[in-house]
Amino acid sequence: MSMDLFDLHCDTITVCNNKNKPLRQNDLHVDLSALPQGSRWAQAFAIFVPDRYRGEAAKGFFQENYAFYQEQMAKNADRILPVTNYAELQQAFAEGKFASILAIEGGAALAGELEMVDYVRECGVRLLTLTWNGENELGSGSATNQGLTEFGRQAVARMEEKGIIVDVSHLNDQGFADLCRIATKPFIATHSNSRSVCNHPRNLTDEQFCAIRDRGGLVGMNYYRLFIREDGVSNHISDLTAHIHHFLALGGEDILCLGSDFDGAEIPDYLNGLDRVENLRAALLAEGLSETIVQKIFYENARRFFENYL
Numbered sequence: 001m002s003m004d005l006f007d008l009h010c011d012t013i014t015v016c017n018n019k020n021k022p023l024r025q026n027d028l029h030v031d032l033s034a035l036p037q038g039s040r041w042a043q044a045f046a047i048f049v050p051d052r053y054r055g056e057a058a059k060g061f062f063q064e065n066y067a068f069y070q071e072q073m074a075k076n077a078d079r080i081l082p083v084t085n086y087a088e089l090q091q092a093f094a095e096g097k098f099a100s101i102l103a104i105e106g107g108a109a110l111a112g113e114l115e116m117v118d119y120v121r122e123c124g125v126r127l128l129t130l131t132w133n134g135e136n137e138l139g140s141g142s143a144t145n146q147g148l149t150e151f152g153r154q155a156v157a158r159m160e161e162k163g164i165i166v167d168v169s170h171l172n173d174q175g176f177a178d179l180c181r182i183a184t185k186p187f188i189a190t191h192s193n194s195r196s197v198c199n200h201p202r203n204l205t206d207e208q209f210c211a212i213r214d215r216g217g218l219v220g221m222n223y224y225r226l227f228i229r230e231d232g233v234s235n236h237i238s239d240l241t242a243h244i245h246h247f248l249a250l251g252g253e254d255i256l257c258l259g260s261d262f263d264g265a266e267i268p269d270y271l272n273g274l275d276r277v278e279n280l281r282a283a284l285l286a287e288g289l290s291e292t293i294v295q296k297i298f299y300e301n302a303r304r305f306f307e308n309y310l
């Protein structure tokens with residue numbers, strides 16, 4: 001059965017490159033042959049740049065993974081197209097193909113140079129997660145407590161100017177508050193859940209969720225077991241849907257999305273792979289959500305956002 005799915009985050013590109021596996025027909029969460037052709041599947045593929053890379057090493061790491069991404073897109077052009085604007089996204093679906101949006105996870109990729117924002121934009125990057133869990137030139141992640149740096153503020157302004165969407169997943173609370181003071185455009189959390197439901201610093205507080213909502217951003221639900229439940233043991237999909245119901249109660253109907261964290265996280269059996277995402281749709285419908293709201297979460301909210309900002 002074909003399906004509509006817009007997923008804001010996976011780490012598959014970096015893992016494939018690392019393990020020398022193809023994007024199509026592998027044993028990973030994301031496999032280009034997992035969904036039937038004709039599905040309107042848009043996937044943000046992140047190049048994950050670890051905190052430890054600096055300067056030329058960071059640039060080199062990005063470039064190596066970017067070359068792999070381009071190679072995989074070219075090899076699979078019969079099935080998926082890299083898209084950098086909304087018209088290209090529509091074109092991919094019109095041709096019966098999937099759509100790929102290039103992202104960077106970890107602002108270390110910028111190597112502390114504002115010109116790198118322009119460079120990665122030229123490469124087709126449209127989303128950038130400011131930090132990972134540690135510190136980089138822009139700010140600090142959820143394992144630390146410093147806010148955005150001066151370079152981080154400048155980079156955000158440059159990203160907004162050039163059309164790269166700011167992603168706050170992994171950013172710590174201080175950095176989030178700093179961003180709220182300087183951001184002039186909507187920002188998103190590609191793969192973060194609710195801290196009220198599961199108390200983990202990678203999850204969003206209600207206040208943060210509402211700040212994203214009020215600015216017209218997006219929040220993608222993460223399938224990582226430790227962000228779903230504090231004990232990390234989840235045998236039932238209702239553990240994840242609890243986050244969705246909580247955010248809906250906070251007025252999240254138009255900003256909730258999916259951000260699987262596929263190939264970057266340990267995922268409970270019920271969602272352990274792209275071909276199981278249908279389980280989430282079925283669970284939400286069984287729990288009483290309307291087709292309209294489920295379609296918003298799976299596809300429509302992200303589609304509308306990218307129509308406006310991609």
Ligand SMILES: [Zn+2]
Pocket residue numbers: 105169170191264
């Ligand atoms: Zn992540």
